[in-house]
Amino acid sequence: MALDHAILVSLLERPGSGYELARRFERSIGYFWTATHQQIYRVLKRMESDGWIDVREVPQQGRPDKKEYSVAALGRTALSEWLHQPIEPESVRHDLAVKIRGAAFDDPAALIREVERYRQVHNERLDHYLAGEVRDFTGPQAAHAPGPPDAGRELQHVVLRGGIAYERMTLAWLDDVLATLRGLASDR
Amino acid sequence: MALDHAILVSLLERPGSGYELARRFERSIGYFWTATHQQIYRVLKRMESDGWIDVREVPQQGRPDKKEYSVAALGRTALSEWLHQPIEPESVRHDLAVKIRGAAFDDPAALIREVERYRQVHNERLDHYLAGEVRDFTGPQAAHAPGPPDAGRELQHVVLRGGIAYERMTLAWLDDVLATLRGLASDR
DNA sequence: CTTGTCTATGCAACGAGTTGCATAGAAGGA
DNA sequence: TCCTTCTATGCAACTCGTTGCATAGACAAG
Secondary structure, eight states: OOHHHHHHHHHHHSOBOHHHHHHHTTTTGGGTBOOOHHHHHHHHHHHHHTTSEEEEEEOOSSSOOEEEEEEOHHHHHHHHHHHTSOOOOOOOBOHHHHHHHHGGGSOHHHHHHHHHHHHHHHHHHHHHHHHHHHHHHOSHHHHSOSSSOOHHHHHHHHHHHHHHHHHHHHHHHHHHHHHHHHHHHHTO | OOHHHHHHHHHHHSOBOHHHHHHHTTTTGGGTBOOOHHHHHHHHHHHHHTTSEEEEEEOOSSSOOEEEEEEOHHHHHHHHHHHTSOOOOOOOBOHHHHHHHHHTTSOGGGHHHHHHHHHHHHHHHHHHHHHHHHHHHOSHHHHSOSSSOOHHHHHHHHHHHHHHHHHHHHHHHHHHHHHHHHHHHHTO
16 A cells, blocks of 8 residues: 555645645556546545644635645654565556457457557557656756756656656557467467 | 456466465465466356366375366367467556645655555565576576477566566566655655 | 465455546637 | 636545454364
């Protein structure tokens, strides 16, 4: 159970409301940890009542007020404890892999269109990552920043590089999958 | 919810008991779909009462009797329907990525040992995959098999190639992570 | 003959995650 | 004015997944 900790990290990087967190989980964080807004609101409520985070009512103009959360001392302690525990093996759920093996008992050719669409989704995600890398991690302050190198920045960058590597690997594999499916379709 | 379908595919590839399925989910299938034995027994029971699968009591010698499940017509239909639906985006949960970003607010150097251990786990998994590939997908019957090419075999192989690609990508990325963490530790 | 291990199945309780629905303020367009 | 969209928060019900525990046959080691 680490949604708590994912939220704590996100709030340390920048305090925000449940709604804002939900949007982050659709973007950057969501690529290695998924969560819906209901889940997030529930966890925020629990962490608040446990004293892990503080709330501040923020009146806004042009939109409804919001509750801005930030990490309290207890939350930092909890996060630190978790960080020093062994890394859990990833829990994975790849529909596509199941479908590929299942296609042997159905029609492999029927999968081709779907895999093509799926490939496109990953291609777009790669472009999105690459654009983010250019935007956030290149330019004057990147290589020889004045002052101390920002650890948070470098760590965010290495995670992003992982996402990029993952998408590139996936695209290459999907090409392999498509070639295999097409081969089976032509010499059936 | 596709544990049902993962089990159906596994039973189509080879009928088996709940116990045997649980062991498969620790090995091959488990690398892209995780499940515990309790989950499996529960789903088997439900699928049986829905008429998706058939049971057969198999007396054994030297060990307790078992119930061997196989896919019934209704199960095949259900699987086929699922196969023709759009592929769900993978749901991902990467503890490590969260920890790396969290390390910015704690001690990056403290992560190094854990990442090294984690790297070793993935290295062993890669070796395991490669050994399986040699065992199951090379040799006389692989390239120019007598008779029709076995679609199931080729599809299983392409899924395995995906696993191999994933592990290689992960190892390269973990080296990147380690270099980054060591850089932060030395010029802190 | 007790203890431990492997095969084999399962219950009960709990916690995590999903789905559907509901409310409400503010802005913009038909 | 009404309808839609975006921001913002939340409840209720349900399903999925995890953890702890329990049972039991067969064998092997001490």
